[in-house]
Amino acid sequence: MPKVTFLPANQTFEFETGKLPYHEHGLPESLLDIAINNGFNLEHACGGNCACTTCHVVVKAGAENLSEEEDDEADRCETAADYQVGSRLGCQAIVKGDVTVMIPAWNRNYISEGGASILGDAIPPPKNKMNFGH
Ligand code: FES
Numbered sequence: 285m286p287k288v289t290f291l292p293a294n295q296t297f298e299f300e301t302g303k304l305p306y307h308e309h310g311l312p313e314s315l316l317d318i319a320i321n322n323g324f325n326l327e328h329a330c331g332g333n334c335a336c337t338t339c340h341v342v343v344k345a346g347a348e349n350l351s352e353e354e355d356d357e358a359d360r361c362e363t364a365a366d367y368q369v370g371s372r373l374g375c376q377a378i379v380k381g382d383v384t385v386m387i388p389a390w391n392r393n394y395i396s397e398g399g400a401s402i403l404g405d406a407i408p409p410p411k412n413k414m415n416f417g418h
Contacts (some may be wrong), residue, residue, distance in 0.1 A: 288318050289384040290326070291344065293362075297322040301380075310375030311351075318379060327391050332375035337364035341382035341383060341385040349381030365390045 289296040297318055310316035310332030316339050319326035327338035334356050343350065350372065353361070357376040364371060366388045374385075 286349065286372050286379050287382045288315060288379055289342075290319065290324060291384060293324075293387075295322075297324065303365040304314075310339070311378055313330060313378050313382075315339070315379060315385060316375050317371070319374065326387065328375055334360050334373060334376055337361065338371065338391055340364040340366075340391055341372055341374050341377075341387055342368060343370040343372055343377075344386050346381060346383035349379065349383045351376075351378035351380065355379070359400035363407045
């Protein structure tokens with residue numbers, strides 16, 4: 285059974301290929317589909333339609349266990365704020381074996397209707413508070 289680990293939360297989910305209920309967000313058995321099935325908060329502002337970059341993840345291990353990146357995904361993914369080697373879109377990358385991905389801080393900081401940011405209080409406050417003379 286493939287295992288997916290999301291960092292930095294360090295949460296791992298296992299699933300049986302072909303048995304995952306599909307919730308119509310992203311491709312079936314994509315990283316996003318697995319996250320949703322396990323109540324894990326991976327952003328997906330466009331509903332998993334390859335039209336935003338809020339599901340952006342960076343693959344840390346097991347890249348060969350993900351589906352090949354299609355042109356649509358590559359074009360969209362390149363527009364992610366912190367695009368880098370290993371970048372994939374969670375809604376498009378289908379899991380075929382064990383994989384570990386990092387959710388970039390840019391996306392962790394984003395709050396959805398599904399719950400609070402998984403980074404929570406770990407986001408430090410700004411160092412210099414601005415004084416507007418009030
Ligand atoms: Fe929008 Fe993946 S959820 S591109």
